[in-house]
Amino acid sequence: SQQGEEDPQALSIQEGENATMNCSYKTSINNLQWYRQNSGRGLVHLILIRSNEREKHSGRLRVTLDTSKKSSSLLITASRAADTASYFCARLRSNFGNEKLTFGTGTRLTIIP
Amino acid sequence: DAGVTQSPTHLIKTRGQQVTLRCSPKSGHDTVSWYQQALGQGPQFIFQYYEEEERQRGNFPDRFSGHQFPNYSSELNVNALLLGDSALYLCASSFGLATYNEQFFGPGTRLTVL
Numbered sequence: 237s238q239q240g241e242e243d244p245q246a247l248s249i250q251e252g253e254n255a256t257m258n259c260s261y262k263t264s265i266n267n268l269q270w271y272r273q274n275s276g277r278g279l280v281h282l283i284l285i286r287s288n289e290r291e292k293h294s295g296r297l298r299v300t301l302d303t304s305k306k307s308s309s310l311l312i313t314a315s316r317a318a319d320t321a322s323y324f325c326a327r328l329r330s331n332f333g334n335e336k337l338t339f340g341t342g343t344r345l346t347i348i349p
Numbered sequence: 350d351a352g353v354t355q356s357p358t359h360l361i362k363t364r365g366q367q368v369t370l371r372c373s374p375k376s377g378h379d380t381v382s383w384y385q386q387a388l389g390q391g392p393q394f395i396f397q398y399y400e401e402e403e404r405q406r407g408n409f410p411d412r413f414s415g416h417q418f419p420n421y422s423s424e425l426n427v428n429a430l431l432l433g434d435s436a437l438y439l440c441a442s443s444f445g446l447a448t449y450n451e452q453f454f455g456p457g458t459r460l461t462v463l
Contacts, residue, residue: 271454278455278456278457279392279439279441279454280454281451281454324392336394336397339384339392339393340391341390
């Protein structure tokens with residue numbers, strides 16, 4: 237079963253607007269990672285945030301993590317048509333010896349030119 | 350520097366057949382993980398190979414097996430194919446066993462079971 241759930245499942249915005257996607261999870265984590273996937277192909281790693289971090293930035297991306305609420309958000313600022321893709325959060329659980337990435341169901345983002 | 354490569358790109362099989370998918374990791378990487386992604390879903394972890402041994406396994410039946418070669422490349426084998434095995438199969442490579450190291454994904458193999 238997938239322990240990370242993204243919200244919303246689908247999001248359509250105008251080019252230039254900001255896009256926010258949320259991810260919730262159920263168990264404790266070591267870190268949480270965000271990936272992008274274009275047209276059902278391979279995943280591209282976007283950003284990793286560790287459990288002791290609250291916010292990270294990478295270019296137009298901003299990720300926050302709230303471990304008390306077991307949630308994370310991905311903000312894409314000044315969206316572009318090329319940002320159209322599916323975005324997944326993946327968590328790494330804390331259990332030593334059982335470190336594997338568990339992906340959520342994804343948010344399908346469409347940028348309207 | 351080649352990234353992760355997978356072959357074939359697409360594959361069509363019938364129920365009951367067996368299939369082998371191949372993955373070459375990114376240069377310098379020694380760990381390969383396999384994921385199954387059904388349509389409209391997120392990837393699900395199948396297993397991970399390091400030093401030619403299966404180190405971790407997800408919730409997949411024994412019909413799913415794998416192998417890692419001395420050059421770190423890997424194969425995923427699925428026996429007795431079911432319709433439900435139709436999916437995109439993704440290979441990811443990383444350096445070292447710990448999955449907090451960034452994983453680089455290949456383009457995937459689209460398997461269709463008829």
